[in-house]
Amino acid sequence: MLSRALRVPRAVPLRAAPRAIAARSVTTNAASASLSHTVPESDDEPFAINLSDESFETYELDPPPYTLEVTKKDLKQMYYDMVSIRQMEMAADRLYKEKKIRGFCHLSVGQEAVAVGIEHAITKEDDIITSYRCHGFSLMRGGTVRSIIGELLGRREGIAYGKGGSMHMFTKGFYGGNGIVGAQVPVGAGLAFAHKYEGRKNASIILYGDGASNQGQVFEAFNMAKLWNLPALFGCENNKYGMGTSAARSSALTDYYKRGQYIPGLKVNGMDVLAVKAAVKYGKEWTAADKGPLVLEYVTYRYGGHSMSDPGTTYRTREEIQRMRSTNDPISGLKQKILDWEITSEDELKKLDKEARAHVNEEVAIAEAMAVPEAKPSILFEDIYVRGTEPQFIRGRIAEENYYFNK
Helix, strand or coil, X not given: CCCCCCCCCCCCCHHHCCHHHXXXXXXXXXXXXXXXXXXXXXXXXXXXXXXXXXXXXXXXXXXXXXXEEECHHHHHHHHHHHHXXXXXXXXXXXXXXXXXCCCCCCCCCCCHHHHHHHHCCCCCCCEEECCCCCHHHHHHCCCCHHHHHHHHCCCCCXXXXXXXXXXXXXXXXXXXXXXXXXXXXXXXXXXXXXXXXXXXXXXXXXXXXHHHCXXXXXXXXXXXXXXXXXXXXXXXXXXXXXXCCEXXXXXXXXXXXXXXXXXXXXXXXXXXXXXXXXXXXXHHHHHHCCCCCEEEEEECCCCCCCCCCCCCCCCCCHHHHHHHHHHCXXXXXXXXXXXXXXXXXXXHHHHHHHHHHHHHHHHHHHHHCCCCCCCCHHHXXXXXXXXCCCCCXXXXXXXXXXXXXXX
């Protein structure tokens, strides 16, 4: 039986809720949260906020709490993080258009709340794995702007030594950046299996796009995760469009949170960083209680095309994009809440904007000055084996091309 998240007064039993309420859908309003109590003076003292009644929909699952504890420091850091990601992606956009970045490049402008909300709900001992729209996640997991931009530029000091480019980035607790559509999902299930096997109370956050949701390996991973009761938080970043087409034209069922069938699902307002944080926090508690996997759907929106080669306006209107930018932007939404709740002043937020922009610009300049990898076999073959486990040599096409690792 399909169910949706219902929020009703405590005095009213859940079964008595009017059925008409169940028809509502998750909002993408980025500024829909409200204040529960007065805001404390201290930056570190927690206080409660109320999330919108339309932050979640559920499938075979009770909704997360609609209250969330945050601090002033948390809110300002989330704001700074989203601004940093956007500035970094805009720098990548410029560098690509200047033909300094080559190949594929998939940007996440508009989707910053997903990466930031997830990171603020988990610990560094949890794992994240995602697809090729990965720059923001790389930064949140501990990568630096210079290492990410350096990788995009193919530089030796890039996060993957200049060998991975836009789609293949890795750092501790972050397993990519994967270029094959949907291939990261079973790998993420394997990461969840490792947590369970080792007896750790950590979760594996596994992300994929709406375009990848119909891949067979996604459902295979669902099956294994449920059979083995793995701490896996599968998550579809539903930005409404795949590669050149809308979700409705490619998917018979666009309620991606229901795709798990035998796995409970949770649909989240992916434009509200606070709703994302609340949902993932709830998911982590679910997996820590050994209840098995969940399937989440983050309803979000990308302002640009699928990749830099896609103008993004042949299958949707410019008016739609502008409307989302002006009314549902995740950064503007959080900024409005920070000002409404008097967390800090507008001048202080402008200062944070300026700091983020200056930091990104400085890091980009450093990345552009990095050296490219030398064209020699020792660099070409260095990452095939774990250091110290290499065989004596790798055979080439002819004997003279053999590469010996002990050189």
